[in-house]
Amino acid sequence: MTSSRTRTDPIVVAGAGHVGLIAAIALAQTFDDIISIGVVPEATDKRTTALMMPAIKFLETIGLWKDIVPHAAPITTMRILDGTSRLIRSPAVTFAANEIDEPAFGYNIPNTTLTSVLSGALEHSGARHVAASATHYHATENAISVEASDGSMFTANIVIAADGRSSLAREAAGISARTWSYGQTAIVLSFSHTRDHHDISTEFHTEHGPFTQVPLPGRRSSLVWVTTPAHATELLELTHDQLALRVEERMQSMLGAVTIDVDPQSWPLSGLVPTSFARNRVFLAGESAHVFPPIGAQGLNLGVRDVETLLETLPNDGSDLGAQRAISTYNRKRSPDIIARTGAVDALNRSLLSDFLPVQMVRSGGLELLRAFSPLRGFVMREGLRPGSGFRFTRKHAAQEH
Numbered sequence: 001m002t003s004s005r006t007r008t009d010p011i012v013v014a015g016a017g018h019v020g021l022i023a024a025i026a027l028a029q030t031f032d033d034i035i036s037i038g039v040v041p042e043a044t045d046k047r048t049t050a051l052m053m054p055a056i057k058f059l060e061t062i063g064l065w066k067d068i069v070p071h072a073a074p075i076t077t078m079r080i081l082d083g084t085s086r087l088i089r090s091p092a093v094t095f096a097a098n099e100i101d102e103p104a105f106g107y108n109i110p111n112t113t114l115t116s117v118l119s120g121a122l123e124h125s126g127a128r129h130v131a132a133s134a135t136h137y138h139a140t141e142n143a144i145s146v147e148a149s150d151g152s153m154f155t156a157n158i159v160i161a162a163d164g165r166s167s168l169a170r171e172a173a174g175i176s177a178r179t180w181s182y183g184q185t186a187i188v189l190s191f192s193h194t195r196d197h198h199d200i201s202t203e204f205h206t207e208h209g210p211f212t213q214v215p216l217p218g219r220r221s222s223l224v225w226v227t228t229p230a231h232a233t234e235l236l237e238l239t240h241d242q243l244a245l246r247v248e249e250r251m252q253s254m255l256g257a258v259t260i261d262v263d264p265q266s267w268p269l270s271g272l273v274p275t276s277f278a279r280n281r282v283f284l285a286g287e288s289a290h291v292f293p294p295i296g297a298q299g300l301n302l303g304v305r306d307v308e309t310l311l312e313t314l315p316n317d318g319s320d321l322g323a324q325r326a327i328s329t330y331n332r333k334r335s336p337d338i339i340a341r342t343g344a345v346d347a348l349n350r351s352l353l354s355d356f357l358p359v360q361m362v363r364s365g366g367l368e369l370l371r372a373f374s375p376l377r378g379f380v381m382r383e384g385l386r387p388g389s390g391f392r393f394t395r396k397h398a399a400q401e402h
């Protein structure tokens with residue numbers, strides 16, 4: 001029997017975190033019947049998210065950026081400094097967006113802003129929102145049925161699994177995932193400071209992980225301090241004044257005196273990679289498809305690329321969205337990007353932690369090459385923003401020279 005499903009059959013987006021909300025809003029602009037199942041998280045997340053320009057451009061295209069930008073700060077320069085006391089120290093490397101003709105690498109946005117703008121936009125998107133959890137999935141040849149905790153039931157054409165790292169939809173599709181823990185914890189907080197940050201983000205590489213300051217509007221910044229779980233517990237027990245001194249000390253007072261103005265929170269770090277990114281009418285997006293440490297601001301950026309790829313991949317000619325062709329195309333398009341980013345972040349993080357001298361020499365040599373060789377810096381900056389763009393630029397440049 002051939003499929004009689006059309007694009008008017010519902011697409012269920014499971015999960016109302018940032019990726020689920022972006023997916024539901026974006027898909028509702030192309031497809032008729034979007035059902036978003038998930039409870040929008042309370043505004044308790046103290047993190048900020050650095051989104052790079054390609055992700056910002058996508059938010060602009062789907063009409064969300066104008067409400068976010070008043071609360072966001074541009075990142076025009078990124079500095080990496082060695083904050084270790086090791087024998088082999090790495091050189092300082094500075095990446096400036098104007099070196100690759102971009103006004104900024106991206107913007108830093110409080111997660112509470114993202115949640116409130118996205119959840120507000122969902123209400124006007126045309127998508128139906130069911131404030132419940134999806135509890136059961138059953139895929140047949142032509143459809144996938146979804147049950148929710150409020151008793152509602154839907155027969156969908158496909159499900160977008162934006163239900164986070166412990167994704168039930170991923171499990172129901174029979175996709176297994178490899179998970180690992182890093183034995184590191186990220187302390188996040190925001191602070192005000194007496195000197196301007198000049199839109200610069202500074203990352204200190206320490207023996208226990210990166211300590212990254214990212215600009216916020218005005219004389220404020222957010223911090224992601226990756227360290228050992230024991231050290232994180234110690235930091236969380238400090239008073240705000242004591243913690244402010246530790247932050248100022250670590251930053252060598254480069255931003256002047258520090259005042260903690262958003263309470264610290266801790267996030268244990270782990271990794272996850274699934275065996276496939278789409279199967280049995282379920283497409284993975286966001287942390288159901290990739291989890292890694294917050295180094296180089298990749299996580300939500302990758303989640304936005306998942307949504308962009310869904311829009312490119314799902315046919316909008318009325319044919320079956322869950323047909324094998326769409327499943328294979330999504331897998332083929334997402335695998336290289338996700339696997340390369342997960343591997344690169346993992347390797348960088350482990351190289352920081354390693355006490356093994358040859359590893360430190362390779363890391364230090366790599367940073368020296370980046371510092372001294374501007375074409376390589378340009379390549380890394382372009383690839384960091386969007387996979388393939390560094391290669392495309394290098395090819396175009398080489399062709400022009402011949």
Ligand SMILES: Cc1cc2nc3c(=O)[nH]c(=O)nc-3n(C[C@H](O)[C@H](O)[C@H](O)COP(=O)(O)OP(=O)(O)OC[C@H]3O[C@@H](n4cnc5c(N)ncnc54)[C@H](O)[C@@H]3O)c2cc1C
Pocket residue numbers: 014015016017018019020037038039040041047048049050051132133134135162163164165167168186188224267285286287288294297298299300301302303
């Ligand atoms: C300390 C830290 C700093 C970070 N900084 C950055 C950064 O600067 N830049 C960047 O790009 N990324 C960053 N990230 C990564 C980024 O936060 C994540 O990639 C992003 O939050 C993932 O969003 P998500 O919607 O996929 O997952 P989640 O936020 O986990 O959302 C999943 C949602 O699904 C819901 N859910 C679960 N099960 C069900 C179900 N059965 N039915 C319905 N709903 C369900 C959950 O309750 C949750 O609300 C950082 C991460 C950390 C830990």
